[in-house]
Structure formats: C-alpha cells, structure tokens
Amino acid sequence: MIQVRLSATGLAAARFAVSPLYETMGLLMALRARRGGFDAERRRPRVGRAIDGGGLDLLASITLVHHASRHYVPDFLTPDPVAPGGSVEAELHAVATTDTSRVRAELDILTAGRRLRGDSGIVGRELPRLVSDAVQTGERDFAERVAGELDVVWRTVLAPEWPRMRARLEQDIALRGHSLAREGLAGTVGSLAPSLDLTDGVLTAASRYEVDVTADSVVFVPTAFHRPTVVVDPCPVPVRRSPVVLYPAVPATPSRGEDLAGAVGRTRARLLDELATPRSTGELAERLGLSASTVSYHLQGLLRAGLVTRVRRSRTVYYHREQSA
Known part of the structure; x- marks a missing residue:
C-alpha cells in the first residue's frame, strides 16, 4: 500500500491538472504492458510508425521494451504539471532542462533498483548499451535528446486529437470541482477510483509497493491510459517532488x-x-x-x-x- 501523509498545508495545496506528457507516457506504458484496451491499442500502429521512422531509440529502450512490471521508468520524463489546462511545450522544456543530478540519480535507480518497505522494491535492470553510450555525452544532452523523442511521439500520435482529449480531461476536472463543493476533498478522492482513499489526512492507494511518505502538496491528474495509482518520487535529488495521483477520467459525454x-x-x-x-x-x-x-x-x-x-x-x-x- 502507498500512504501519503498530508499536512494541513498539503491538503490546502491539493490541485487538479491536465498533463500532456503523463498521457504520452501513459500510452507508451499501456502498450508496453499490453493493457489499456481499445483507446491504447488503436494508437499502436501510429506509435509503431513513429518508431520505424527512426530517432526514438532512447525512449523505446527505456519505456517500450517489455520488462518485469517492477522495473523503473525515470520520473523526469513526466514533470510536474505546470498549467491547469496542460502545456506540452512547458513540460517538454522541463524534461530537457531537468537538473543533471536528478537525471543521474534516476538512471542509477533504473540500473540498481531501490529497496522499499517490507519485501517490496524497484527491480534494477541492465542499462541498454545505446542508453549508457548516450549518457556518456552528459546528462544534459541525454535529457534534451529524450525530450526531443517525446516531442516526436507527441506530435505523431496524440497532438492531432489533443483538443478532444483535453476537453474530456477538463470536463472531468470540472466534475471534480462540483464534487469538491458538495463532498469535500475526502469524498472526491473516494470517488476517483475504488483503490484510492483519503482519511484523516492520509491518502492511500492499493499497490504492491509499501511506501509511507509525508508531503506538503499533491496533484490529481485525470488520464485516459494510466491505471489509478499514486506516483511517489523515489529520488530526493535535488528535492523530492510532490506525489501525483493518476486516476481514470470519466468517459466523455456529448458536447x-x-x-x-x-x-x-x-x-x-x-x-x-x-x-x-x-x-x-x-x-x-x-x-x-x-x-x-x-x-x-x-x-x-x-x-x-x-x-x-x-x-x-x-x-x-x-x-x-x-x-x-
């Protein structure tokens, strides 16, 4: 189970936001795990064409090769949402300019794994040769190259239909706003997914991992591709990021x-x-x-x-x- 203990400040700072890169990575991870249903699978040919077009070697090596479910994907690929309506340009810039110490620390977690509470943990894996070679040119260059590859996937696969997707995600956030007014934050969190709960300031999510952290803020992100979960940053370098709650957006209703x-x-x-x-x-x-x-x-x-x-x-x-x- 994942537990996030929120202070009064953290509860007050809770917010909802749309994230283009969480959607992009969610699609890639759903395709890797062969889950996500029709919404993900119907986009598989476009992702395949983008990969076949070349220039996505780093991103494919990190995210698309099928590994055990507990293998880590670097968190800097999904920066904190910076705008309520989602700005892919700002998020790609955040990836490209990620602090080099964080890039290095997250790649270390990818290779060495990370022990969590109890018997749970992140399983390490050998860094693909082309990734290790790319890192040799420097963490800044590596981050910029990965950001460029994310941009290709974004423009090729999701950008053409983003207005419709964003409308669905924003519609979900509007519904959550009404729920907040009627039921408060705890009631709203309970309505996001059966596996999520907020009681006495403790946000919990069903998970194979055993995680217990304290946070001063939390971001709720509706998504079309991710399963409900709480993303907790395993890397305190240079500072630990706020937890992100991913939950399935409500189906679109006719406009x-x-x-x-x-x-x-x-x-x-x-x-x-x-x-x-x-x-x-x-x-x-x-x-x-x-x-x-x-x-x-x-x-x-x-x-x-x-x-x-x-x-x-x-x-x-x-x-x-x-x-x-």
Missing part, C-alpha cells in the same frame, strides 16, 4: 456543441462550447487548432447573432457565450 452544430455549423458550435469560460481570440485559436483570422471571422458571426458578448480587459478582448446560447 452541447454537437447539438448546436446542425444549427450554426460545427466550427461555431465548437467556439460556443469553449466560450462557457471567457476567452480571447488567441486562446480560442490555440485550443481549437485554428488560425486567429478564422476564429475572428466566426466570432463576428456569433456576435451579430447575439450568441456571444465581448469585453475588453486592458489590451485584450474576451468573448463569452450568452446564456441564451
């Missing part, structure tokens, strides 16, 4: 935009769906993968129809969906 699509067109329906929260033209363009000029054109149409309003704050104009829409 109200799908009902609106027939009336106003799919692009404008998607805009209305996004504008439940005030957003700028630039934000909308990024979230929907459209050009700013295209977004602006459709916003003008929605303005004329009285379906959205706009307000200027400083130098930025924000649009918001009318309640009648």
